[in-house]
Amino acid sequence: MKKIFIGLSFSNIFLLILLIILSTSIPINSQNIILIKGNKFFDENIYLRWINLNNKTNLxxxxxxxxxxxxxNNLRNEGFYFPHFQSLTVDTSKKLIEISIDEGFPxxxxxxxxxxxxxxxxxxxNYFKVLYDEKFSELNLQSAIDExxxxxxxxxxxxxxxxxxSISFVKQDDFYSTNILLxxxxxxxxxxxxFIIEGNFKTKDYVIIRETGIEPDQFYRQSDIDKIKHKLNRLRYFETVEEPIYYLTNENKGVLKLSIKEKETNSFDGIIGYVPSSQFEKGYFTGFLNLNFENLFGTGRFFKFKWQQLNKTSQDLDIKYLEPWIFNYPFNIQVGLFQRKQDSTYIQRNFESSFEYLSNRDFSVSFVLTSQSTISLVKSNRNIYNSSTLSYGFALKNDTRDEIYSPTSGILFNGSYKYFSKKFNDFTISKTSLQKIEFDFSFFTELFFKQILALSIHAKELKGNLADISDLFYLGGTNSLxxxxxxxxxxxxxxxxxLEYRYLFSKYSFGFLFFxxxxxxxxxxxxxxxxLQKDFKIGYGFGLNIETGVGILGISFALGKGDSFTDGKIHFAIMNEF
Known part of the structure; x- marks a missing residue:
């Protein structure tokens, strides 16, 4: 008997240890359980979403x-203002919540x-009509008031x-009649x-007032006031623009106060380089000269002079002038001269004028007229002949960018069509016609704080059977590929x-990766x-845009298709806008 008793004791001890291990390693209930009773209008899943309690939350x-x-709170948002909780119990040991509710009537x-x-x-x-015969919601009422x-x-x-x-509720058979007094x-x-304008030591008052789009003695319109800061920033004349302030004088006259801080809008920059003589050719100078007057005499007029010596045999000259708001109407006139000497093969001169109608501050339509002459410098060159061209066409522009130099949102669209009538001076065919279609689209959005995605698409096509080299489009370099x-x-x-991914360091300075x-x-x-020639190319790299005293300097390091690191190109650019 004694041996049997000892054996049973060891068996009991073994079972007891096993039960202890199981009870500590396998919890009876590791998650919260929520039970809903009495609900008629909203199912249990909706209540669980309203309660928003994590399963692991300690009760x-x-x-x-x-x-x-x-x-x-959620029942009120749904129009149920008189719920009754019959019971709401929390059992922390069982991790159990039991709710018994009478939702009442809407x-x-x-x-x-x-x-x-x-x-x-x-x-x-009319703004409140949509509320009738609907469940009462404080949010919907506030929305109607805001509208x-x-x-x-x-x-x-x-x-x-x-x-x-006041808001009163009257009990009916199956709802509460709601009466609202406003x-x-x-x-x-x-x-x-x-208008009172502060901080404009250079820009004329009428230029700023004109840009606001608000006529004298116009009745107050908040939507126009909200756009003023954006419109003035896009002029590129001001460093800062404060929010407009509106107030009434003792005589009930409305005053709109605009406070700005001007910045330097005229710029002069240039660089000169010298390529020394070699065994095969003499030395020569390269470089560029760039003069920009973006707010000439504070009137909004624009003048630009740009000269660039690309290499020993290639040279560009670009002169433009803009006269804004002719006779105080929303029409701009622009004239320009562009001359290119290309590799000692030809000289091309363009005299261009455009007449632009400003439909609004974002959208414009232009009529363009151009006279072009091409002079071949190599008589034996069969790729280009002396010619004169007259062209006309139209252009569309839509610009909703929040900034010109460093936008964080908006789009820029430019589209144009031009018809060319071209006459040859020393070719078997005396006359031909060409057509040019150009399309540019840019999109900007802020993905995260100070992180901008910039995407642009550009397409150009020349139609016509007798297009020589001087008529063609060029690709490659800082502003394209x-x-x-x-x-x-x-x-x-x-x-x-x-495609660029940008990280902003300041308003106009940022680093970027591009493809x-x-x-x-x-x-x-x-x-x-x-x-016939055609090919597809890619380029990728990184760069910086840095705000400097002479403008915004852009520098990038880029690799082309199949390039090694030592084959990379360094691109420089001074950003300006015309």
Whole structure:
């Protein structure tokens, strides 16, 4: 008997140890359980979303108040203002929450009374019509009030206000009839009778007022006021523009105060280099000279002079002038001269004028007229002949960028069509016609704080059977396909894209990574001994845009298709806008 008793004791001990191990390693319930009872209008999943309690949250007695508050708030948003909690228990040991609720009946809007003395009362009432016979929601009521205030602010009443005087609920059979009483005080109708501008030591007052788009004695419109800062920033004349301030004088005259800080808009920059003599050729100078007057005499006029010696045999000259707002109407006139000497093969001169209509501050339409002459410097060159060309066409522009030099949002679209009538002076065919179509689109968006995505797509096509080299489009370099020499490729059709990821250091300075693609196609032309050529190229790299005293300097390091690191190109650019 003694041996049997000892054996049973060891068996019991073994079972006891096993039970202890199992009970400590396998919890009975590791997640919170929430049970909902009595709900009629909203299912259990909706309640769980409202309660928003993590399954692993440690339960405590006071959590019931939080749960109750969350349910009540969400029920109110759904129009249920009279719920009754029959019970709400929290069992922390079992991680169990039991809720028994009577949701009550919904509150339905039946009457909205507005006390007002306003000439367009019907318009105001229309904003509240959508609330009738719907479940009452404080959010929806506030939305209708906000829409009404916005309408009033855009129609001369910046100091209008709407007050909720009372909300009453009357119990019906299966709903609560909701009655709302509001009062509207529109106050004095306001006008912009006077502008006060501070900080403009150079720019004329009328230039700033004109850019706001607000006419003298125009009634107050909040939507116009909200756009002023954006419009003035895009002029590129000011370092900072503060939010406009509007107030009434003792005589009830409306004053709009604009405070700005001007910046230097005229720039002069240049560089000169010398390539020393070698065994095969004499030394020569290279470089460029760039003069920009972006706000000439504070009137908004623009003048630009740019000269560039690309190499010993290539040279560019670019002169432009812009006269804005002719006779104080939204029309701009621009004239320009562009001359290119290309590799001692030809000289091309363009006299261009454009007449631009400003539909609004973002969109414009232009008529363009150009006279072009081409002089061949090599008589035996069958790729180019002496010619004169007259062209005309139109251009569209839409610019919603928030900034010109370093945009963080918006788009830029440029599209143009030109028809060319070309006459040859020393060719078997005396006359031909050409057409040029150009398309440029850029998109900017802020992905994260100070992190900008910039995407641009560009396409150009030349149509016509007798296009010589001087008519073609060029591809490659700083402003198109990085990783290649300036104007390395040319063709009747070119297409390129630029994708940049930018990180802003300041308003105009940023670092960036980029990936460019480019395609060119040179059509076969037996008349000019031109063979068919086409290819697809890529370029990639990194760079910096840095704000300096002479402008915004852009520098990038780029690799082309198949390049090693030692083959990389360094591109420089001074950014300006015309």
């Amino acid at each position: 405590f007695a006071g959590i019931s108040d939080t749960i109750k508050s969350r349910i009540e 509150a339905v809007v039946k009457n909205i009374f507005i006390k007002m003395n306003f000439e367009d009362s019907t318009r105001i009432k 009404s205030i916005t309408y009033l602010e855009n129609n001369g009443y910046p100091f209008a206000k709407i007050t909720i005087e 009062s509207l005080e529109q106050n004095t109708k306001c006008y912009v009778n006077k 990085r990783g290649y020499r300036e104007k390395q490729f040319f063709g009747n059709r070119i297409l390129w894209t630029n 460019d693609t480019g395609y060119y196609q040179l059509n076969e032309n037996q008349s000019f001994s031109i063979q």
